[in-house]
Amino acid sequence: MTRLVLDRVSADLGGRRVVDGVSLDMPAGGLTVVVGPNGAGKTSLMRAVAGLLRHDGRISLDGSDVGGMSAGERARRIAYLPQRAEFAWALPVRDAVGLGRLPHGDPFGRLSTADREAVDAAMERLDLTGFANRPVTELSGGERARVMLARALATGAPLLVLDEPTAALDVAHQFEVMDLMRALAAEGRSVVAVLHDLTMAARFADRILVLDRGRAAAFGPPDETLTEARLAETFGLACAFIDMDGRRVPVPAGRMRR
Amino acid sequence: MRPTATLALACIVLAGLSLMAGPVWLPPVAVLKGLAGGDSTAGIIVHDIRLPRTILALMIGATLGLAGAALQGLVRNPLAEPTLFGAPAAAAFASAAMLAFGGASVLSLWMPAAGMAGAFVSVAALFLVAGNRAGVTVLLLAGLALNSLFGAATALVLNLAPNPFAALEIAFWLLGSLEDRSFVHVALAGPFMAAGAALLVSQARTYRALTLGEEVAASLGANVARARLVVAVGLALGVGAAVSVTGAIGFVGLVAPHLVRRAAGSDPARILLPAALAGAALLTAADIAARLIPATTEIKTGVVTALVGVPFFLWRILRQRRAEEEA
Numbered sequence: 001m002t003r004l005v006l007d008r009v010s011a012d013l014g015g016r017r018v019v020d021g022v023s024l025d026m027p028a029g030g031l032t033v034v035v036g037p038n039g040a041g042k043t044s045l046m047r048a049v050a051g052l053l054r055h056d057g058r059i060s061l062d063g064s065d066v067g068g069m070s071a072g073e074r075a076r077r078i079a080y081l082p083q084r085a086e087f088a089w090a091l092p093v094r095d096a097v098g099l100g101r102l103p104h105g106d107p108f109g110r111l112s113t114a115d116r117e118a119v120d121a122a123m124e125r126l127d128l129t130g131f132a133n134r135p136v137t138e139l140s141g142g143e144r145a146r147v148m149l150a151r152a153l154a155t156g157a158p159l160l161v162l163d164e165p166t167a168a169l170d171v172a173h174q175f176e177v178m179d180l181m182r183a184l185a186a187e188g189r190s191v192v193a194v195l196h197d198l199t200m201a202a203r204f205a206d207r208i209l210v211l212d213r214g215r216a217a218a219f220g221p222p223d224e225t226l227t228e229a230r231l232a233e234t235f236g237l238a239c240a241f242i243d244m245d246g247r248r249v250p251v252p253a254g255r256m257r258r
Numbered sequence: 259m260r261p262t263a264t265l266a267l268a269c270i271v272l273a274g275l276s277l278m279a280g281p282v283w284l285p286p287v288a289v290l291k292g293l294a295g296g297d298s299t300a301g302i303i304v305h306d307i308r309l310p311r312t313i314l315a316l317m318i319g320a321t322l323g324l325a326g327a328a329l330q331g332l333v334r335n336p337l338a339e340p341t342l343f344g345a346p347a348a349a350a351f352a353s354a355a356m357l358a359f360g361g362a363s364v365l366s367l368w369m370p371a372a373g374m375a376g377a378f379v380s381v382a383a384l385f386l387v388a389g390n391r392a393g394v395t396v397l398l399l400a401g402l403a404l405n406s407l408f409g410a411a412t413a414l415v416l417n418l419a420p421n422p423f424a425a426l427e428i429a430f431w432l433l434g435s436l437e438d439r440s441f442v443h444v445a446l447a448g449p450f451m452a453a454g455a456a457l458l459v460s461q462a463r464t465y466r467a468l469t470l471g472e473e474v475a476a477s478l479g480a481n482v483a484r485a486r487l488v489v490a491v492g493l494a495l496g497v498g499a500a501v502s503v504t505g506a507i508g509f510v511g512l513v514a515p516h517l518v519r520r521a522a523g524s525d526p527a528r529i530l531l532p533a534a535l536a537g538a539a540l541l542t543a544a545d546i547a548a549r550l551i552p553a554t555t556e557i558k559t560g561v562v563t564a565l566v567g568v569p570f571f572l573w574r575i576l577r578q579r580r581a582e583e584e585a
Contacts, residue, residue: 089334102479151470
């Protein structure tokens with residue numbers, strides 16, 4: 001269980017302020033979805049949380065400052081999934097997922113029993129068992145995305161920071177990943193994921209963070225954050241709302257005329 | 259572990275051949291007797307002439323193979339190789355300048371020192387020019403520029419050499435050869451190559467993490483900036499020391515990792531040892547070939563490796579291009 005607290009976090013990229021004074025308190029466990037228009041600073045915020053982007057302000061996990069952690073400790077506590085899957089070498093899928101064990105294991109990739117169990121479990125959860133020996137370079141975009149997610153999962157970190165984990169997936173696999181994130185949250189892991197799909201976000205998230213030009217425009221349960229007014233103001237979107245599983249879920253209908 | 263065992267066996271066989279081969283062919287029994295000692299002609303040939311040469315071929319080949327594999331892992335590109343951005347050229351330039359103007363003999367400690375300094379400058383320059391995300395184009399352009407620069411600098415040294423004999427000596431030394439090297443060379447360069455190898459291997463974890471890109475590598479706890487520095491120093495020690503003994507020997511570092519990748523897998527950490535063994539085998543084989551090719555003077559080993567290595571390199575680029583066109 002990991003409680004993530006951001007206190008006035010700001011970050012610059014190329015001289016431009018991309019994250020601007022974001023403060024929030026994410027209680028341990030649960031799925032937090034970050035939404036916002038292109039360029040709102042979602043990726044920069046995720047990179048800051050993962051310790052990959054220099055920032056002002058304080059980010060803490062269960063009270064301890066992420067900036068003060070050793071690289072190894074941070075790697076064991078925060079798993080980070082970037083937007084784009086990148087593979088420099090044609091590793092078999094199983095070895096690629098096994099790279100998630102680097103913060104735990106030995107440098108040449110000999111896996112301990114615990115490592116092996118974590119890798120097998122991650123592969124099973126992402127439906128990759130049949131791919132174990134396929135080189136990652138020969139996979140489709142969606143399969144690669146699943147390998148990357150399995151890799152992040154295999155780290156065993158209590159906090160998962162996922163930047164658009166569903167971007168390359170077909171709709172069925174998107175649901176699979178959403179279910180997976182919910183299941184992880186139910187097991188007590190904290191999951192923070194950037195999504196573009198507002199409908200998915202409202203259906204599955206415990207909390208939503210709406211980012212707008214680097215600022216936290218709203219943070220809270222979906223029905224309080226993804227309101228008609230908020231969607232109109234931040235996204236310029238007109239939405240219809242439908243009830244699904246007891247939640248009020250927005251379905252974008254078109255752009256607002258301003 | 260099978261490719262490693264096979265390669266180790268190949269190294270042993272080639273080392274044996276290297277002790278037997280030369281203007282005078284020695285049968286295995288004579289070689290063994292020679293190794294055991296004794297002042298017979300065969301004994302002197304074996305332990306004073308061929309043994310240091312063989313040891314150097316194995317050590318330097320291993321250094322170059324390991325250097326290639328490590329650098330490829332660091333920049334995430336199978337075309338990276340110390341030769342391609344002028345590390346050997348720079349080391350050769352520094353050593354040649356030392357020979358011509360520094361008053362150092364081929365047997366002084368200043369030679370490896372100069373070689374290492376030259377190699378370090380070229381590696382640092384590559385990282386400065388090519389930066390963090392070295393694509394093929396940037397790598398090759400940076401390499402071409404640095405290679406040309408150090409080539410020109412070496413030409414300048416020859417140009418300004420105090421006398422024609424010094425110039426000729428340097429020119430031949432530059433071609434890359436293991437002829438007439440002794441145990442003094444082994445003692446001179448060996449420790450530096452060992453230290454360089456240790457540094458390169460110490461970053462194995464980072465090479466693996468970098469498979470998934472720099473961001474993920476950092477999120478997995480890898481310190482990419484530090485790895486870059488350690489590899490630069492490791493390459494400078496290893497390649498600089500190697501070149502100061504043999505002159506410039508190219509392409510072993512490029513070819514060795516490619517030869518083992520199919521059998522040993524693509525994992526950038528797990529190919530380090532096989533690539534080193536393949537490099538040792540390749541250079542020993544090239545050195546044997548250099549001795550056996552009939553010619554009035556002995557063919558230089560560096561010439562053999564370049565003649566074999568360049569066509570291989572071109573073929574690699576073609577394959578890479580095809581892969582990029584398909585992707």
